Amino acid sequence: MESWRGVAIPILVALWLSISPTAIAQQWVPPENPDPMKIRDEADLDIEEGRLELAAEKYLWYHHNALKYQPSLAGVRLSYALGDWKDLADKYPPALQDMRYVRDRAEETLRGGNSDFSAFQDFVALNDVLRNDGRTIELFKWLDRNDRHLARSVFQVAQDALVAGSEYEMCEKYIVGRNSFAHILESHEDSVRRFKERYKDEPDARIFETFDMMFARQSSFIIAILVNRDRQSEAEAIAESALALLKDDLHRVQISDALEGIPPERLR
Secondary structure, eight states, rough: OOOOOHHHHHHHHHHHHHHHHHHHTOOOOOSSOOHHHHHHHHHHHHHHOOHHHHHHHHHHHHHHHHHHOGGGGGGHHHHHHHHHHHHHHHHHHHHHHHHHHHHHHHHHHHTOOOHHHHHHHHHHHHHTTTTTTHHHHHHHHHHHHHHHHHHHHHHHHHHHHHTTTHHHHHHHHHHSSGGSSSHHHHHHHHHHHHHHHTSSSOOOOHHHHHHHHHHHHHHHHHHHHHHHHHHHHHHHHHHHHHHHOOOOOOHHHHHHHHTTTOOOOOOO
């Protein structure tokens, strides 16, 4: 009688030959010296042509590796790229699992005692696109109890979620020091001054608009937090200082809204 090995091994070999070429073809491998922007463009084309598994692999690679090859993609990686990844996840559930897995690993890193600012940025950005502010609030409260130094460093990253959750008492604890209006004002004036000195001949007005937008948002958050903690007179004093520097009507309306306790709208 033929042994079981004599029967099983040929069957297993035949099965491997019939399956492995397809499986191997579906395992995407990045090229040498990869271009993150090109790979993201390829992923978008894969989505258009129905290769969703391949697109998911490329978006996961992009999130983990883009900054290694092109640090200037830091802003895009946590904004437009995440939005496109979520669009894919809405069509292809395994991509949603990837996003949640990356988010959960970032949280594990932080709860494991690693005071990693970038891990918290990733965590918050993923919660934002996944519409899960509750996870951000929960982790920030944990940091407040266990790593106050990191909590101070990442407060402005978590601020949108905290304010959206009406966590004004928690916010009040952190609008001091580097998160205070005095520091924000000093940083704004210093940025404007240095930019003017560097580009004396042809300063780009759009840069000044960006500086003003950031200053208005940061100031409005502080004003709204103070108003919601019944510190109206302090809020009014800050508003007066901010309005003295802001000329754009939209920014001035934002400050006025904050005086009514209404924080800035989230940038998405």
